[in-house]
Amino acid sequence: MLKAQRLLLNLVAVIFLALTLALIVQNLAVQTPVQFFTETLSPVSLGLLLGGCSLLLGGAILLKMWERLLIVGEQKKKASRELERKDVSREEAEEKVKVLESKVQTLEKALSEALKSSQPR
Secondary structure: OHHHHHHHHHHHHHHHHHHHHHHHHHOOOOEEEEEEOOEEEEEEEHHHHHHHHHHHHHHHHHHHHHHHHHHHHHHHHHHHHHHHHHHHHHHHHHHHHHHHHHHHHHHHHHHHHHHHHHOOO
């Protein structure tokens, strides 16, 4: 399922890229005035404007995806540290149980020896 989703997303990305490139190439000859706040700049190719806007938008999307990947990576690190802590605490608990079992065995031996020695002969 995940492989099919990746394939579909790649296909959609290629289609969008092809459409954007076609739009840019078709409008290279079209000159349009550019207004920057209150200033009107000299006419620029509409294809170049579309290409610049596409690059800016693509960069913004990549930055957002990178941020998301960093967040997911940190969540994975946090989860792995939590698992390590749980493993360490489990191992410590197992060691404590072993120590207590050996103490119980020692006490049982001492009790049985005390009972044997206290019995009348």
